Amino acid sequence: MNYEAVIGLEVHIQIKTHSKVFTRVAAGYGQPANTLTDPVVLALPGTLPVMNKAALDAIIKAGLLLGCEIAPVCKWDRKNYFYPDSPKNYQISQYDQPICLGGSVEIELPGVARNVMGEHKRIPLTRIHLEEDVGKLNHFATESLVDYNRAGTPLMEIVSDPALHSADEAFAYLTSLRATMIYGSISDCDMEKGQLRCDANISIRPVGETRLGTKVELKNLNSISFVRDGIAHEIKRQVAVLERGGTLAQETRDYDGQTGTSQSLRSKEMAHDYRYFPDPDLMPVKVDEAWKEKLRAECPELPFPKQRRFVEGYQLPYTLTSVLVWDRALADFFEQAVKLAGQGKAQAVGNWIVNDLLRELGASKREFTELKVSPEHIAALVQLVDTGSVLTNAAREIFVEMFATGELPGVIADRRGLRAAPTDADELEQWCRDAIAANAKAVAEFKAGKDSAINAFKGPVMKAAKGKGDPKRVDAMLRHLLAAT
Amino acid sequence: MADALFFKPIAELGALLETKTVSSVELTQGVIARTMAVDGRVRAFNSYDEADALAQAAASDARRAAGQARGPLEGIPVGLKDVISVAGQPLTASSKMLANFVSPYDATVTAKLKGAGAVIWGRLNCDEFAMGSSTENSAFGPTANPWDLTRVPGGSSGGSSAALAAGEAIATLGSDTGGSIRQPAALCGVVGLKPTYGLVSRYGLIAFASSLDQIGPLTRTVEDAAIMLGAIAGHDPLDSTSFKADVPDYRVEVKRRQGPWRLGIPKEYFGAGLDPEVSAAVERAIAFYRTQGCEIREVSLPHTQYCLDTYYIIATAEASSNLARYDGIRYGHRAKDAKDAVDIYFKSRAEGFGPEVKRRIILGTYVLSSGYYDAFYLRAQQVRTLIRQDFLNAYREVDALLTPTSPVPAFKLGEKSDPLALYLCDIYTIGVNLAGLPALSVPCGFTAGGLPVGLQLIGQPFAEANLLAMARVYEQAHDWRLKHPVLP
Numbered sequence: 001m002n003y004e005a006v007i008g009l010e011v012h013i014q015i016k017t018h019s020k021v022f023t024r025v026a027a028g029y030g031q032p033a034n035t036l037t038d039p040v041v042l043a044l045p046g047t048l049p050v051m052n053k054a055a056l057d058a059i060i061k062a063g064l065l066l067g068c069e070i071a072p073v074c075k076w077d078r079k080n081y082f083y084p085d086s087p088k089n090y091q092i093s094q095y096d097q098p099i100c101l102g103g104s105v106e107i108e109l110p111g112v113a114r115n116v117m118g119e120h121k122r123i124p125l126t127r128i129h130l131e132e133d134v135g136k137l138n139h140f141a142t143e144s145l146v147d148y149n150r151a152g153t154p155l156m157e158i159v160s161d162p163a164l165h166s167a168d169e170a171f172a173y174l175t176s177l178r179a180t181m182i183y184g185s186i187s188d189c190d191m192e193k194g195q196l197r198c199d200a201n202i203s204i205r206p207v208g209e210t211r212l213g214t215k216v217e218l219k220n221l222n223s224i225s226f227v228r229d230g231i232a233h234e235i236k237r238q239v240a241v242l243e244r245g246g247t248l249a250q251e252t253r254d255y256d257g258q259t260g261t262s263q264s265l266r267s268k269e270m271a272h273d274y275r276y277f278p279d280p281d282l283m284p285v286k287v288d289e290a291w292k293e294k295l296r297a298e299c300p301e302l303p304f305p306k307q308r309r310f311v312e313g314y315q316l317p318y319t320l321t322s323v324l325v326w327d328r329a330l331a332d333f334f335e336q337a338v339k340l341a342g343q344g345k346a347q348a349v350g351n352w353i354v355n356d357l358l359r360e361l362g363a364s365k366r367e368f369t370e371l372k373v374s375p376e377h378i379a380a381l382v383q384l385v386d387t388g389s390v391l392t393n394a395a396r397e398i399f400v401e402m403f404a405t406g407e408l409p410g411v412i413a414d415r416r417g418l419r420a421a422p423t424d425a426d427e428l429e430q431w432c433r434d435a436i437a438a439n440a441k442a443v444a445e446f447k448a449g450k451d452s453a454i455n456a457f458k459g460p461v462m463k464a465a466k467g468k469g470d471p472k473r474v475d476a477m478l479r480h481l482l483a484a485t
Numbered sequence: 486m487a488d489a490l491f492f493k494p495i496a497e498l499g500a501l502l503e504t505k506t507v508s509s510v511e512l513t514q515g516v517i518a519r520t521m522a523v524d525g526r527v528r529a530f531n532s533y534d535e536a537d538a539l540a541q542a543a544a545s546d547a548r549r550a551a552g553q554a555r556g557p558l559e560g561i562p563v564g565l566k567d568v569i570s571v572a573g574q575p576l577t578a579s580s581k582m583l584a585n586f587v588s589p590y591d592a593t594v595t596a597k598l599k600g601a602g603a604v605i606w607g608r609l610n611c612d613e614f615a616m617g618s619s620t621e622n623s624a625f626g627p628t629a630n631p632w633d634l635t636r637v638p639g640g641s642s643g644g645s646s647a648a649l650a651a652g653e654a655i656a657t658l659g660s661d662t663g664g665s666i667r668q669p670a671a672l673c674g675v676v677g678l679k680p681t682y683g684l685v686s687r688y689g690l691i692a693f694a695s696s697l698d699q700i701g702p703l704t705r706t707v708e709d710a711a712i713m714l715g716a717i718a719g720h721d722p723l724d725s726t727s728f729k730a731d732v733p734d735y736r737v738e739v740k741r742r743q744g745p746w747r748l749g750i751p752k753e754y755f756g757a758g759l760d761p762e763v764s765a766a767v768e769r770a771i772a773f774y775r776t777q778g779c780e781i782r783e784v785s786l787p788h789t790q791y792c793l794d795t796y797y798i799i800a801t802a803e804a805s806s807n808l809a810r811y812d813g814i815r816y817g818h819r820a821k822d823a824k825d826a827v828d829i830y831f832k833s834r835a836e837g838f839g840p841e842v843k844r845r846i847i848l849g850t851y852v853l854s855s856g857y858y859d860a861f862y863l864r865a866q867q868v869r870t871l872i873r874q875d876f877l878n879a880y881r882e883v884d885a886l887l888t889p890t891s892p893v894p895a896f897k898l899g900e901k902s903d904p905l906a907l908y909l910c911d912i913y914t915i916g917v918n919l920a921g922l923p924a925l926s927v928p929c930g931f932t933a934g935g936l937p938v939g940l941q942l943i944g945q946p947f948a949e950a951n952l953l954a955m956a957r958v959y960e961q962a963h964d965w966r967l968k969h970p971v972l973p
Contacts (some may be wrong), residue, residue: 039589039590042815042816043810043815044588044589044590044816045570045576045578045583045586045588045691045810045811046568046569046570046576046588046592046687046688046689046690046691046692047688047689048687048688048692048723048724048725048726049725050722050723050724050725051725078806080805080806080809080853082809082812082827082830083826084812084814084826087810087815088809088810089809089810089812090806090809144826146814146815273854273855275805275806275850275853275854275855275858276853276858277802277806277853277858277862280694280695280696280726280803281692281695281725281726282725282726283725283726
């Protein structure tokens, strides 16, 4: 039998704010244990929460970016459960009135080849709500210790509809969601730091069936690849169980990305009763149109719309755009360089950035923000090549040097003597005639239709030009002479 | 014979301090000496720190000498109920759970009192986590009523009312969730004011029921209550439920406003269960107001009969969640022999909480449970709206309501062993908390047996100045405030 997987993702993303969501103490990562705490974080007797407006701004912005409906009132509920990482033994969260409803995440599935755009889909969202993160338990041989540094960090939970149908879709969903949040400066989404965490609800059903199968919740998917692998593994496991006539239990399973296996954590019977009720310590907050408009104005263009614009507006090939648009700073850098170099030079600019700049950046292990070259450098280099002042090979060398030093390309070309020699047309014609005369076999092959035979003449010409011949002009001259032979 | 210093109201002591007739150190020493002499019998304090109080008093005297006195509370010893945080001092909520807890921060009211120059003096006993009406639920033992040491001082702020009546503090702060300031004030013959919900910051008050709790003063006189309220009221950025309202100068307003007012007598508050002596005292007070030209009108609060049920659903629901943090993990009592985290929870909470607290946590957990939420908690919130509407309807006809504070005068320690019988002590006070209104209790006489009786005035939202003025008109025409208990 053929089965279809139905997957819903619950993604927790930490919001990047200076202070925690209900108190003034700093939010952060990698600090000594329990230093990012205060009486409110530790839930000392008598303390009260006060809403951090920046966190609310961020989640509303996230909702606007994803096309959600923003609730007119932001209301708080307590989710009651006991666990040592939760200082109050209740989590302030949103239960029946999440701040964002609906919306969707646009995803792109893998294309048939790397240079072909894949199918696009919109995965509908159920809701996004704001809550507070919990602390972290560290287990030792005979005791466990709690670090409350993370407790109270603003956290949003983004819940998708059960509308994903493969591990690849889940992967694409997370990639797109992550890029959206980074674009909006809402979170850095560093999964190693726990800034983005994902749980997946997975069920399978025979193709054609409309009812949902038994749902398994998969936890601890702590990298985007683990999400893909874990889901693929779970779908296979479920199919195997049904194929051998077994039944699936509604349960929560823990996926181990290192071994690629999962095991049951708890069954449905042990599900919590969280006893939600409105938090009497926090007043509901009205979100009016003016507030939303102000945030809407801060919303950046997202990667997919940007990609469509790059393809249509700049006539860029898909492969270039698929590198350029996923990093907002890189895309901005590109557009600034194009503005300086001219609209028609977009592909040349894109090539330099995607091929040379990213290669050098990777090799240098520097951050994009630490770049010594600016869009001006790229535009200047493009112009040097375009006017024939510098040949492509020389330009590559210039690029490496300007990346390292931040000098302008013209300066490097002059200092290093990398300007193309102004080749005399007669001289070039003579070199070409000599090369053709010296290789009758290649002439015959070329005449017989073997186009690549032309390359046999180029070596001797370049040798005669001492490496400074413009390959385009050489090629054109050879073709001109061969046609006349 | 003139009163001893420790029986004088703030206003009088302020004049003595101002003229340097006495120093704050002398006054504080007097209060400490009085406490040493009587607290073995009254047991109003959970703890006190004489050295710290005297250091504060000395600092106050130094400020005054430098011409930097901060106002009417400068140098006045004020006792705080042991649910209000004072940096560096114990904060126990009269619970074994917090028996060894020292708070690292000041509640907003504490910071405001310090800022006003007051001398923070002692941690006052109460019912455990402010749950009760007799102060018998304290893990550290009951407080006695100074008017009759075999009787309760009321509760939950019984330490605050008893200490004041016994001269162990010049003024005190209590907290009121269902009557916990007003009822002990009535039973101990002092003034107790529960402000409008949101007027006084709750930051640093151990939460019992967040939507009902308010801190308020207990004082010897109405003017003193005005002075104390002026010091602690006002918006606090650390409490989201605190109201952004202008705070009038209550001390000026309480004398300026003379009435007459239209007073409503809610008929539901004068039914079965009301002690005849209490009833008679309140009737005399009503008659007094009539002679002052006040219009007295009977009004109805038709949902009164649902107050108790509504209160015990909402208060316990909130309490079950508020008290979850006392788990033995970060601070507070931790069972010695616990095996793992869950075991720490079960054993620490079983050992740390007393029976009334456990009863309310269990009740509150139940009413919030899946399948019961709609029938109990949600319904109670709807009824709460109706109860508030009752009061607001009445305020279309009258300026304030006049009722007994407590249906009975102080009862014997151990007399009410049935929790439900104790819950009935609050029937005239809990509606006010459900409706978020201000109310005060002012002494209105004594029973034949010499027990104080309190009169409750319930006001419109944020109309504390009116309420205080009404109470002062009555107070000034009577001399109840001049009587003090004689401790054997």
